[in-house]
Amino acid sequence: MSFRAGVAPIMGRPNVGKSTLLNRMLKEKISIETRKPQTTRHAITGVRNDGDVQLVLVDTPGLHAPDKRLLSRNMNRAALGALAGADIVLLVVEAGRWTRADDRVLNEAVKARLKCVLVVNKIDRMQRRQDLFPYLELCGGKADFAEIIPVSALHGDNLERLHQIVADYLPEGEPLFPDGSVTDRDMGFRIAEMLREKLTLNTHREVPYDLDVVATTLETRGRAVVAELEVRVNRVSQRGIVIGRGGLRLKAAARQARLELQRIFRRPFHIRAHVRVRKNWFNNPRFCQ
Numbered sequence: 001m002s003f004r005a006g007v008a009p010i011m012g013r014p015n016v017g018k019s020t021l022l023n024r025m026l027k028e029k030i031s032i033e034t035r036k037p038q039t040t041r042h043a044i045t046g047v048r049n050d051g052d053v054q055l056v057l058v059d060t061p062g063l064h065a066p067d068k069r070l071l072s073r074n075m076n077r078a079a080l081g082a083l084a085g086a087d088i089v090l091l092v093v094e095a096g097r098w099t100r101a102d103d104r105v106l107n108e109a110v111k112a113r114l115k116c117v118l119v120v121n122k123i124d125r126m127q128r129r130q131d132l133f134p135y136l137e138l139c140g141g142k143a144d145f146a147e148i149i150p151v152s153a154l155h156g157d158n159l160e161r162l163h164q165i166v167a168d169y170l171p172e173g174e175p176l177f178p179d180g181s182v183t184d185r186d187m188g189f190r191i192a193e194m195l196r197e198k199l200t201l202n203t204h205r206e207v208p209y210d211l212d213v214v215a216t217t218l219e220t221r222g223r224a225v226v227a228e229l230e231v232r233v234n235r236v237s238q239r240g241i242v243i244g245r246g247g248l249r250l251k252a253a254a255r256q257a258r259l260e261l262q263r264i265f266r267r268p269f270h271i272r273a274h275v276r277v278r279k280n281w282f283n284n285p286r287f288c289q
Contacts, residue, residue, distance in 0.1 A: 005054040006087035006170035013101035014062025021153040022059040032197035045184040071282035115146040124152040188215030198253035210234035224268040
């Protein structure tokens with residue numbers, strides 16, 4: 001059989017489960033997951049190798065109405081930029097709910113003139129499964145989708161079928177990444193993102209959107225990885241929230257990140273994090289790459 005390889009960006013409005021879908025399809029955590037919208041800020045590539053198929057999935061930030069922040073504009077740019085060079089698009093929506101934001105994403109996918117698979121996620125949250133079929137019919141009238149596949153990314157329902165369907169649409173060709181590749185993101189990025197996930201899950205509602213984490217130094221000591229991280233916040237008051245009383249919140253988040261990284265990579269990690277107030281960092285080109 002001929003080898004197939006291709007790129008499939010995962011598009012959708014914020015909070016429809018794109019990162020969860022990527023991680024479950026790869027069977028490894030590459031992109032962080034929270035219930036808060038706009039958690040994903042970068043296009044993150046994941047690679048799945050299955051025999052004669054290499055599927056390159058790209059998790060993208062949720063496409064949203066742009067605001068004044070440079071970070072917000074860059075997130076939309078990253079999402080739309082993932083369409084360039086793609087072979088097929090996975091458009092993710094939430095089962096039982098179609099919004100104007102979904103229309104916005106669909107319009108961009110149609111403009112790209114690529115085959116589009118509609119992934120109807122979160123079917124596990126539908127109170128009545130019989131409501132799924134009318135919703136699928138509604139979706140079918142929105143555009144000429146190559147396929148419409150209902151899934152639960154959280155529970156893994158129907159994901160193998162989704163993979164096989166997408167693989168059948170990939171072009172014949174050589175692998176795009178070396179065998180054994182999982183992502184294009186380096187260790188420093190993954191450590192920083194893991195800490196950002198834990199802090200996002202453990203801080204007040206307004207803080208996550210003003211919070212960023214970046215690795216400042218990274219070294220290997222034997223098998224152990226030692227990372228120095230800068231946690232950026234916008235206001236002095238947020239610094240206290242992130243650190244917590246007696247430093248407990250920051251220490252707990254760093255411990256949670258360390259344990260999960262050790263589970264993924266099966267090697268020791270040591271994380272030292274420092275919180276810095278970087279006023280208006282989300283509008284600074286230096287910090288919004």
